Amino acid sequence: MARITASVYTSHVPAIGAAMDLGKTQEPYWQKVFSGYDFSRQWIKDNKPDVVFLVFNDHATAFSLDIIPTFAIGTAAEFQVADEGWGPRPVPKVMGAPDLAAHIAHSVIQQDFDLTIVNKMDVDHGLTVPLSLMCGQPKEWPFKVIPFAVNVVQYPVPSGMRCFRLGQAIRKAVESFDEDLNVQIWGTGGMSHQLQGPRAGLINKEWDNRFLDRLIEDPEGLAGVNHIEYVKEAGSEGIELVMWLIARGAMADVAGGRKPTLKHRFYHVPASNTAVGHMILEN
Amino acid sequence: MSLDKPYAGIPGTTIFDAEQSRKGYWLNQFCMSLMKAENREKFKADERGYLDQWPMTEDQKLAVLSRDLNRCIALGGNIYFLAKIGATDGKSFQQMAGSMTGMSEEAYRDMMIGGGRPATWTGKEEKK
Numbered sequence: 001m002a003r004i005t006a007s008v009y010t011s012h013v014p015a016i017g018a019a020m021d022l023g024k025t026q027e028p029y030w031q032k033v034f035s036g037y038d039f040s041r042q043w044i045k046d047n048k049p050d051v052v053f054l055v056f057n058d059h060a061t062a063f064s065l066d067i068i069p070t071f072a073i074g075t076a077a078e079f080q081v082a083d084e085g086w087g088p089r090p091v092p093k094v095m096g097a098p099d100l101a102a103h104i105a106h107s108v109i110q111q112d113f114d115l116t117i118v119n120k121m122d123v124d125h126g127l128t129v130p131l132s133l134m135c136g137q138p139k140e141w142p143f144k145v146i147p148f149a150v151n152v153v154q155y156p157v158p159s160g161m162r163c164f165r166l167g168q169a170i171r172k173a174v175e176s177f178d179e180d181l182n183v184q185i186w187g188t189g190g191m192s193h194q195l196q197g198p199r200a201g202l203i204n205k206e207w208d209n210r211f212l213d214r215l216i217e218d219p220e221g222l223a224g225v226n227h228i229e230y231v232k233e234a235g236s237e238g239i240e241l242v243m244w245l246i247a248r249g250a251m252a253d254v255a256g257g258r259k260p261t262l263k264h265r266f267y268h269v270p271a272s273n274t275a276v277g278h279m280i281l282e283n
Numbered sequence: 284m285s286l287d288k289p290y291a292g293i294p295g296t297t298i299f300d301a302e303q304s305r306k307g308y309w310l311n312q313f314c315m316s317l318m319k320a321e322n323r324e325k326f327k328a329d330e331r332g333y334l335d336q337w338p339m340t341e342d343q344k345l346a347v348l349s350r351d352l353n354r355c356i357a358l359g360g361n362i363y364f365l366a367k368i369g370a371t372d373g374k375s376f377q378q379m380a381g382s383m384t385g386m387s388e389e390a391y392r393d394m395m396i397g398g399g400r401p402a403t404w405t406g407k408e409e410k411k
Contacts (some may be wrong), residue, residue: 029396060363061316065308080410082335085316103371120327153289153363197353198406199295200380201391203399228289230400234401236296237362268396272377 002100002174002181006047007260008040008246009215009279012056012135012188013273015127018088021070036266036278037133043263044134044142044278049111049184051097051138051144053104053170055246056126056188057152059084062118070153071166073108074123074147075101082122091137091159093116097144102178104146107173113166123147130188133278154242157227162221163196163242167249174250187247189240192233193268193274202235203275209267216262218226219248237274294406299361307359310347313337314364323371353383 019030042262061082063069079094103118127147135142151157158166167185174183191211194202213235214222223245230239253259260281286406290298298301306309311332316322326333334344346354356366362379369379381391394400 018375059366060311060315060361061318065304065311065364085318085319085367087320087325105363145305153299154304155298155360192402194296194400195376195380196383197295197297197354198384199293199400199404200384201394201400202402202404203395204402205398207402231290231293231296231298234294235402236298272375273395275399 001178002179002183004117004174004183004185004250004252004283005039005049006184006259006263006280006282007251008130008134008184008186009244009247010130010186010188011190011271011274011278013271013274013276014084014129016276017050017125017129017132018086018220019166019278020137021090021173031278032268033271036268036276039264040278040280041136048151048182049143050181051100051146052184053146053148053183053185053242054127054130054188055150055186057240058149059124059126060126060153062121062149067073068151068227069118069149070151070158071103071113072118072121072182073101074121074148075105076121077120078262079121079123079145079147081128082116082124084124087129089125089162091132091138092140093147094123094131094141097146098167100179100181100183101146101176103177103178104170104173107176108166108169110282111168111169111172118149121147121149135143142168148246150243150246152242155227158242159227159241160223160225160242163245165247166248168254170246171255185247185250187244190238191241191275191277192235192238194235195237195273197236199235201273203269204233204235205267205269205275207233208275208277212267212279215244215248215279216281219239219254223249224263238251248281251281257283294404302378303359304361305341305359307361309337309339310343310355310360311364313339313347314367317367317369317371324388326371350382353378
C-alpha cells in the first residue's frame with residue numbers, strides 16, 4: 001500500500017532559484033536563506049520518497065487567462081521546465097508518476113473534488129524552486145513528482161477549508177493505491193508577501209509565525225481563516241498559503257491518527273520581496 | 284444580487300478578480316506572448332508595432348510603453364503576467380515590485396532587509 005510519510009512546507013520565491021542558478025548562494029544575503037535548508041537536504045537523503053505530491057501554483061505560465069483551473073493534477077510521464085521570460089531554469093526535467101496520479105485523480109473526483117486532469121504542462125518556479133531548495137543541484141531529481149497546481153492568481157481562490165478537506169481526500173486516495181510507495185506531500189508558496197501596488201513589500205512576521213504554530217497544532221481552526229484576513233495580514237500574494245493546508249490535511253492525525261513529529265522549522269525575512277517559511281512534519 | 288468583494292478597501296492593493304481579468308484580458312495575453320524568446324525579440328525591436336498587433340486599449344498600450352505597472356494593474360493587468368515585461372527588460376521581481384511603491388530601488392531593498400512593510404500600513408504615512 002502507498003502511504004504518506006511526511007509533509008514538507010516551503011516558500012517558492014523565484015529569486016531563490018535564480019540565486020542557485022547564478023551561483024550566488026554563498027553571498028551573505030542568500031546564506032541566511034539557504035542555512036534554513038541544510039537540515040532538509042540531509043533529511044531528504046535519509047528519507048528519500050518514491051514520489052512527491054507537490055502542491056504549487058502556476059504563475060501565468062502553463063495557464064494563461066484562456067483556462068484557469070482551480071485544482072489541476074499533472075498526470076503526464078514528464079514535465080518540461082518552463083521559460084517564464086528569463087529563459088528556462090537550468091534544472092532537470094521533472095519525471096511524473098502517471099499511474100499514481102491517475103489513481104489519485106480517479107479517487108479524489110469520486111470524493112467530490114472536481115479536479116482538472118492535465119497531460120501537458122510546463123512547470124514554473126513554483127514547482128522547481130522547492131525541488132532545488134530540498135535537493136540542491138542534482139543531474140536528475142531523485143524522485144518522481146506529481147505536480148498539483150492550485151489557482152491562487154485570479155480571485156476567488158479556493159478557501160482554506162476546501163484545501164484542507166482536499167488534503168484529506170488525497171490521503172485516502174494515496175492509501176488506496178496497491179503499490180508499496182513512500183509518498184511525501186509538499187505544500188509550497190507564501191509566506192507573507194505582496195508584489196503589487198504601493199503596498200508592495202508587505203511582511204508580517206507575527207502573523208506568519210502564528211500561521212506556522214497553528215499549522216502544527218490547530219490546522220482545522222487555521223483552515224477557517226478567510227481570504228480577506230490573508231490579504232490584509234499576509235499581503236495579496238500571501239494567499240498562496242492556502243496551499244499549505246492541502247499538505248497538512250493529508251497528515252495522519254487529521255484522519256484520527258497520531259500527531260505528526262515536527263522535524264524542522266525555519267523562518268527568515270527576506271528573500272527578495274518575501275518572507276521565507278519552511279517546515280517538515282513526519283507521520 | 285451583487286457579489287461579495289470585501290477586499291475592495293485595502294489600501295494600495297488591487298485584487299485580480301474576474302472583473303479585472305475581463306478588463307485586462309488582452310493586456311495579459313500580450314504579456315503571455317513574451318514567454319517565447321522570438322516574441323521578446325520582436326517586441327524589443329519595435330514595441331509600438333508589436334503592441335498594435337493586439338486588441339488592447341490605447342491606455343493599456345501607453346501604460347506598457349511607459350512601464351507604469353500601477354497603471355497596468357488598474358487597467359486589468361496581473362502582476363504575474365506583467366512580470367513577463369520585466370523579464371524581457373531584464374528586471375528582477377524585486378525591481379518590478381519596488382517600482383510600484385514610489386521608492387528608489389535601494390530604499391525598497393533596504394526596507395525588505397529591515398523586515399518589510401508593516402501590515403498596518405495605510406498609504407498615508409509618506410504624505411505626513
